[in-house]
Amino acid sequence: AQSVTQLDSQVPVFEEAPVELRCNYSSSVSVYLFWYVQYPNQGLQLLLKYLSGSTLVKGINGFEAEFNKSQTSFHLRKPSVHISDTAEYFCAVSEGSSNTGKLIFGQGTTLQVKP
């Protein structure tokens, strides 16, 4: 069975500082990996995805993530955060060979950007 662990429940950071949100997954098969962002009272918005190919994936709003198969990680990074990046971030995994598209989510990380 697949599982996703987001290692930090809250990450406080000052504006313009770099940030890394950590995500580890567990799976016995190949996976697709996603990062979603949820702003207050809104649905989830896709930040970026890894399906195959280059392990460094660039997404929207200046975010990027690196797939590390040996460490089963997919950490999200941004070199300089803005106040507007304050939100809940979810890492998710789906089974690569599955035709269901079922997403398994991590517990979420609250990014708090301080002025």
Next chain:
Amino acid sequence: DTAVSQTPKYLVTQMGNDKSIKCEQNLGHDTMYWYKQDSKKFLKIMFSYNNKELIINETVPNRFSPKSPDKAHLNLHINSLELGDSAVYFCASSQGSQWPQHFGDGTRLSIL
């Protein structure tokens, strides 16, 4: 134009009632999903339909019944509501299993 829309946005009702949440997507996607987000913000899939056919049915009480009249709509009906049903319910859609899912803004269900 809203891609995935859910109605209502808020739903406050009493224990024991029956309620429905509607979801529509105008993206032309084949697959639609229902997720439940609990008070700790944990997201868990409930159901998925592909071209009106049920393909995912997680361990969900029988009181929850999804209905897909066509591939652009996936409604969720809940019978005999219980306190533990209080949550935010999200509808999502995707072109196929490999494609990212697009989420609606959620329906916040509160049981009194």
